Amino acid sequence: MATPTRTTESGPALRRSAFRRSRGDGPFRFASTGAGVVLLAIMAAIGLFLVVKAVPALQANTSHFLTELTWQPNATKPVFGIGALAFGTVLSSLLALLIATPVAVGVALFISHYAPRRLASALGYVVDLLAAVPSVVYGLWGVTFLVPFMLGPSTFLNDYFGWIPLFSGESIVGKSMLTASLVLAIMILPIIAAISREVFLQAPKMQEEAALALGATRWEMIRTAVLPFGRPGVISAAMLGLGRAMGETIAVALIFPATFKISFQILGPYGNSIAANIANGFGEATEVGRGALIASGLVLFLITLLVNMAARFIIARRKEYARAAA
Amino acid sequence: MTVQTGIQPISATRRAKDRLVQALVYLAFALAVIPLVSVLWLVVKNGAGRFDMEFFTHSMRNIGARDAGGGAYHAIIGTLEQVLLASLIAVPIGLLTAVYLVEYGEGGRLSRIISFFVDVMTGVPSVVSGLFVLAFWILVLGMSFSGFAGALALSILMMPVVVRATEEMLRLVPRELREASYALGVPKWRTIVKVVLPTALPGIVTGVMLAVARVAGETAPLLLTVFVTDSINNDPFNGPQMGLPLYVFNQTILPTDVAVDRAWTGALTLILIVMLLNLVARLITWWRSPARRR
Amino acid sequence: MAKQIEVAGLDAYYGSHKAIEGISMTIEPRSVTAFIGPSGCGKSTFLRTLNRMHEVIPGARVEGKVRLEDQDLYGPEIDPVSVRRTIGMVFQRPNPFPTMSIYDNVAAGLRLNGRVSRSQLDGIVEDSLKGANLWNEVKDRLARPGAGLSGGQQQRLCIARAIAVRPQVLLMDEPCSALDPISTLAIEDLISKLKQDYTIVIVTHNMQQAARVSDRTAFFNLAAQGQPGKLVEMDETSKIFTNPAEKATEDYITGRFG
Numbered sequence: 001m002a003t004p005t006r007t008t009e010s011g012p013a014l015r016r017s018a019f020r021r022s023r024g025d026g027p028f029r030f031a032s033t034g035a036g037v038v039l040l041a042i043m044a045a046i047g048l049f050l051v052v053k054a055v056p057a058l059q060a061n062t063s064h065f066l067t068e069l070t071w072q073p074n075a076t077k078p079v080f081g082i083g084a085l086a087f088g089t090v091l092s093s094l095l096a097l098l099i100a101t102p103v104a105v106g107v108a109l110f111i112s113h114y115a116p117r118r119l120a121s122a123l124g125y126v127v128d129l130l131a132a133v134p135s136v137v138y139g140l141w142g143v144t145f146l147v148p149f150m151l152g153p154s155t156f157l158n159d160y161f162g163w164i165p166l167f168s169g170e171s172i173v174g175k176s177m178l179t180a181s182l183v184l185a186i187m188i189l190p191i192i193a194a195i196s197r198e199v200f201l202q203a204p205k206m207q208e209e210a211a212l213a214l215g216a217t218r219w220e221m222i223r224t225a226v227l228p229f230g231r232p233g234v235i236s237a238a239m240l241g242l243g244r245a246m247g248e249t250i251a252v253a254l255i256f257p258a259t260f261k262i263s264f265q266i267l268g269p270y271g272n273s274i275a276a277n278i279a280n281g282f283g284e285a286t287e288v289g290r291g292a293l294i295a296s297g298l299v300l301f302l303i304t305l306l307v308n309m310a311a312r313f314i315i316a317r318r319k320e321y322a323r324a325a326a
Numbered sequence: 327m328t329v330q331t332g333i334q335p336i337s338a339t340r341r342a343k344d345r346l347v348q349a350l351v352y353l354a355f356a357l358a359v360i361p362l363v364s365v366l367w368l369v370v371k372n373g374a375g376r377f378d379m380e381f382f383t384h385s386m387r388n389i390g391a392r393d394a395g396g397g398a399y400h401a402i403i404g405t406l407e408q409v410l411l412a413s414l415i416a417v418p419i420g421l422l423t424a425v426y427l428v429e430y431g432e433g434g435r436l437s438r439i440i441s442f443f444v445d446v447m448t449g450v451p452s453v454v455s456g457l458f459v460l461a462f463w464i465l466v467l468g469m470s471f472s473g474f475a476g477a478l479a480l481s482i483l484m485m486p487v488v489v490r491a492t493e494e495m496l497r498l499v500p501r502e503l504r505e506a507s508y509a510l511g512v513p514k515w516r517t518i519v520k521v522v523l524p525t526a527l528p529g530i531v532t533g534v535m536l537a538v539a540r541v542a543g544e545t546a547p548l549l550l551t552v553f554v555t556d557s558i559n560n561d562p563f564n565g566p567q568m569g570l571p572l573y574v575f576n577q578t579i580l581p582t583d584v585a586v587d588r589a590w591t592g593a594l595t596l597i598l599i600v601m602l603l604n605l606v607a608r609l610i611t612w613w614r615s616p617a618r619r620r
Numbered sequence: 621m622a623k624q625i626e627v628a629g630l631d632a633y634y635g636s637h638k639a640i641e642g643i644s645m646t647i648e649p650r651s652v653t654a655f656i657g658p659s660g661c662g663k664s665t666f667l668r669t670l671n672r673m674h675e676v677i678p679g680a681r682v683e684g685k686v687r688l689e690d691q692d693l694y695g696p697e698i699d700p701v702s703v704r705r706t707i708g709m710v711f712q713r714p715n716p717f718p719t720m721s722i723y724d725n726v727a728a729g730l731r732l733n734g735r736v737s738r739s740q741l742d743g744i745v746e747d748s749l750k751g752a753n754l755w756n757e758v759k760d761r762l763a764r765p766g767a768g769l770s771g772g773q774q775q776r777l778c779i780a781r782a783i784a785v786r787p788q789v790l791l792m793d794e795p796c797s798a799l800d801p802i803s804t805l806a807i808e809d810l811i812s813k814l815k816q817d818y819t820i821v822i823v824t825h826n827m828q829q830a831a832r833v834s835d836r837t838a839f840f841n842l843a844a845q846g847q848p849g850k851l852v853e854m855d856e857t858s859k860i861f862t863n864p865a866e867k868a869t870e871d872y873i874t875g876r877f878g
């Protein structure tokens with residue numbers, strides 16, 4: 001492939017030196033630069049104003065914000081902390097990632113290397129449709145259909161695999177960490193599948209043919225020529241999915257039982273997340289309560305920022321790798 | 327050294343592994359489609375019941391959780407206004423930022439910083455954009471909860487999508503086209519406005535529509551910024567307004583069947599709007615550039 | 621272990637487009653057969669039908685017979701995977717696996733076929749690299765990435781990779797066209813050496829190369845653009861280049877067209 005057309009016009013030197021610039025150029029250049037700066041200002045403002053409104057609430061807090069589990073910022077003596085919420089956010093997102101990634105990679109391979117060519121792009125569109133369903137619809141589907149449905153499989157898991165700590169516990173419910181993670185998995189599957197599909201499609205045909213010419217089966221060809229090439233792309237896709245899962249709000253707000261307890265029993269009536277707590281707690285929040293929610297949002301912002309930056313970093317490295325290999 | 331004679335069939339294990347992986351890959355696709363089918367089926371089945379005239383012409387004013395009837399007129403109006411306002415804010419900023427990145431940035435420091443923060447912005451959780459507008463617009467500036475506040479939050483989510491879509495399209499415009507225009511003595515800005523942007527327009531429109539489709543279904547930012555109302559409020563700048571996703575959320579958490587029925591119909595309407603936007607966006611791409619796709 | 625290939629009445633299609641038509645020939649064991657002809661006449665297509673790589677392309681199919689000694693390559697019970705294992709291929713552009721070391725590249729095909737002990741593998745890798753005249757250049761850096769070699773070295777690495785699985789036939793599609801003259805000479809030397817053990821088929825646009833390395837030469841041509849390519853004639857290389865039976869062959873090799 002040709003190198004991306006980085007638009008270094010050969011023109012500027014000539015146009016700038018010999019002739020005056022057209023009168024419209026200044027304002028237009030100014031406007032487009034200005035738009036970019038506005039965008040930067042918005043990002044800075046997001047950080048700034050979250051901090052500004054979080055600080056008074058954090059000062060009113062009578063407990064330690066990072067380690068406290070309970071969330072009672074509306075009380076006369078506010079007590080609140082991010083502990084249980086952060087735990088729930090991370091656990092549910094990791095579970096979602098664990099469920100979604102293998103399926104997404106399978107879907108991506110299906111579309112890039114298994115499905116009949118004529119159907120492939122149409123089938124890819126079907127998977128993209130999953131991403132187009134609004135999260136509140138997944139929430140509605142989750143509470144009305146998936147929650148009661150999951151009671152059966154959850155009881156089964158508990159009966160036969162209860163010896164695994166994750167599946168242990170006395171009370172088994174539909175509104176559990178597992179159900180929430182499952183909904184999250186469905187929601188992040190399309191993005192992981194779409195990015196993986198793109199990198200698998202870009203796997204060099206030359207190496208695929210080399211593998212086939214050595215007498216590799218289709219799977220062996222994929223293992224030798226496609227997966228090693230696509231691995232960094234899949235990893236960063238998974239990270240982007242993780243970031244999405246952590247920030248997802250409404251669907252899980254409807255499903256989580258909204259407890260403030262740290263428990264690994266994913267079939268039990270436990271579970272909450274920072275984002276879900278913001279949606280559920282905003283209605284009756286007082287001044288301090290809102291500040292507390294904003295503080296928790298700030299933490300969420302920082303976590304997702306780190307995850308996303310890690311993902312981008314991997315993508316960026318991958319480009320260099322591809323260039324080195326070319 | 328073993329000398330082979332003729333074509334040896336490959337080992338059964340290798341064949342079996344190949345078949346197994348093939349089965350797993352097909353299974354993965356089936357697994358991905360099941361939830362989609364389930365969601366769409368239930369939304370259509372449960373949403374059809376209240377998909378009636380009253381739903382599209384009435385608000386929820388004076389209708390309690392137990393009462394049948396009522397509609398989402400106020401929410402649909404709200405969503406349309408909010409999304410329109412959000413686009414009016416996000417599209418110019420996003421478009422111009424992309425123009426800066428492609429045409430003026432020249433890979434300089436500022437353009438790399440902006441590009442980096444566009445990526446960061448893509449990852450901002452929607453609830454955080456709502457919290458930001460709450461903190462800045464409502465709590466610090468003292469403005470009221472309003473449709474416009476919701477539009478602000480939505481525009482933050484739209485901007486990076488518009489920037490990336492536009493940027494990608496602008497980079498596809500061949501350099502020769504720009505140079506042909508320069509060679510005629512057309513200044514750079516007119517080249518961009520008259521030659522580059524029109525060439526990239528279908529792609530940009532597609533990107534904008536996908537961005538609109540994405541934010542039209544957002545609930546969390548609205549929850550924190552437009553507040554909630556059961557009445558019609560046509561003025562997005564004054565007082566609480568409803569939004570369709572928020573309406574679905576609100577009816578879902580009510581404990582009665584009639585409310586949940588309204589939620590399903592709201593969901594059906596929302597999906598129809600979002601899918602329609604998606605479909606139109608894809609049709610534009612497909613219609614304008616059949617060859618560009620592999 | 622070299623074997624004879626016999627082709628009878630072979631047609632190959634890309635979707636509805638017929639790329640080659642009615643090709644019949646015999647390819648002798650332990651010799652080099654060169655395919656020459658103008659661009660687009662179907663040399664690559666034909667070559668790829670010989671180890672069933674043609675059908676890897678979506679919509680592509682083949683009619684007719686190809687026999688390796690007594691086996692029909694397109695027989696119903698024959699698995700294309702095992703055909704490719706027996707009939708190896710070297711491509712126009714060197715294509716080592718970029719994520720693998722030099723050693724792993726050579727071992728890649730062997731590893732597919734179940735367990736091979738490390739010492740056995742070491743031996744075969746060394747033999748293959750020696751066979752490809754590359755051993756002396758890389759023996760100290762077997763663990764380094766294969767993509768770090770020069771183009772000519774990469775191509776010899778690909779040849780080593782292809783012969784490591786002990787095929788009976790080696791197909792080469794313009795193996796030198798991406799290489800400099802020195803690397804080209806190295807590969808030509810290698811081909812002359814390999815023909816003692818393998819049946820070799822090479823596609824080339826370079827007349828001198830065909831004359832230098834091949835024992836027999838086949839000339840392909842097409843009547844007009846859009847028409848399927850056909851085999852015009854096939855004979856001893858010396859005969860083709862000095863006294864061809866067909867006028868078209870003479871015109872082509874003397875540079876009057878193509």
Ligand SMILES: Nc1ncnc2c1ncn2[C@@H]1O[C@H](COP(=O)(O)OP(=O)(O)OP(=O)(O)O)[C@@H](O)[C@H]1O
Pocket residue numbers: 634637639657658659660661662663664665666677
């Ligand atoms: N993947 C493909 N899909 C469709 N048609 C193809 C494909 N590959 C080749 N063809 C067509 O088949 C015909 C023969 O092509 P082929 O590549 O075999 O020619 P060639 O003799 O190897 O040419 P060259 O000397 O340029 O390599 C050509 O008309 C070509 O357009």
Ligand SMILES: [Mg+2]
Pocket residue numbers: 663664665793
């Ligand atoms: Mg060719």
